[in-house]
Amino acid sequence: MILPTVDPLLALGVFTSTAATDTVYVLFNASIMARRRFWAANWSGLWYMLSAFAVITYTQDWIYVAFAAVGSWSGAFATVTWLAWRERGTAGVT
Template sequence: MTIPPIDPWVAAGVVLSTALTDAVYVFFNAAVSMRRRYAAAGWSSTWYVLSAFAVISYTSNWAYVLFAALGAWIGGFFSITALERFAPLPPHYRRDRKN
C-alpha cells in the first residue's frame, strides 16, 4: 500500500480545521451541559461549518485522516486547557489530579 501524494497546505488546513472543530465541539458540550440554548446552537452550527473542510479533504485522500487525528488531539487538549483557565469547575467538581 502506497501513501498518496500529500499537499502540505491541505494537510495544514486539515490539522487547523480539525483542531478548531474539536475545540468548538468541547465548547458546544460545555454549553449543552450548562443548558445554554443560544450558545449551544451557535457552537453547533460553527462546528458543522468547520468540519466540512476536513471531511471533504480526507474523503478524497485517506492520508489526510492522520492530519485530522492530529488536529483533533490539538483541539481537544487546548480547548480543555482554555476552559480550565477561563471557566474552571467549582471546587466540588474538581478532581485531585491534573489530567
C-alpha cells in the same frame, strides 16, 4: 504499498480545520452543561460548518485522516485546558 504525496498546505488546512472543529465541539458541550441554549445552538451550527472541509478533504485521500486525527486531538486538548484555566481564574485560584 505506495504512499501518496502530501500537499503541506492542504495537510495544514485539514489539521487546522479539525482542531477548530474540536474546539467548537468542546465549547458546544460546555454550553450544554451550563444550560446556555443560545450558545449551544451557535456552537452546534459552527461545528457542522467547520467539519465539512476536513471530511471532504480526507475522503479524497486517506493520508489526510492522520492530520485530521492530530488536529482533532489538539483542538480538544487545548480547549479543555483553556476552559479549566478560565474556571480557575474565575474562582479566584491562581
